[in-house]
Amino acid sequence: MRKLNVILALVGFSFSMGVVAEQTMPHDVYVTDKDRIQREYDVDKERCDSLAGNAEDICEAEAKGKKEVAEADLEARYKPSRKASYEVKVVKAEADYRVAKERCDDQAGNVKDVCLEEAKAAEAAAKADAKREY
Template sequence: MRKLSVIQIAAGLVFSAGSAGVVAEPQMPYDIYRADLDRIEREYKVDKERCDSLDDNAEDICLAEAKGKEEVAKADLEARYKPSRKARYEVDAAKAEADFRVAKEICDDKDGNAKDVCVEEAKAAKAAAIADAKREY
């Protein structure tokens, strides 16, 4: 059996860490993180106010979109502030959840069996997106 040198082992570890998705990204400075978080919250308030002019289910859809946009933006900010595989997964999970809530609100415009089918399709799409995220990270 061939013996590996310390240099070969170290080089192998460096290359395997890169291929495993572990990338050493510099952490975002806190002041930039805080400013981005404030911006996201301001944008959410503006989006939410825009929804007030709508009626009935259109308002519900708009609010679901606004909340989803905020949650995805916060998850993405967190992933940039503290990079990790788990943080990137959380971004994808937030996207899946946001898409599901919007789809569910859209389904509310339907009646009976069409609504049931619509909700089941939304659930299936969410489950598929979560499964993809789990496989990726």
């Protein structure tokens, strides 16, 4: 029984080392990239302030989406896993949907309704593809 416990402990240790070995990015690089993403977002957001109306809303949705996707991608590179890759795809689908929804606001009536339905369908398809690959 003691041999079995030792073997199980060694197997568990080897798996935990495998998880550590997957970490391909040093922490200081991770922190630097996280700061860079925030600075880029701040610049993009400031650029949006010069716009007005729906153009500003679209710009802000694009800036926020770009930031969220970059952060999810950074997390996936810092702690690689299938779940992290899946999360990147989901975040991208959600960001694309928010931008598309803002673009639909420029439309009116039935055209707007169709635009929103197409945006929602594209989001659902992207999430389904991500789930299928997960």
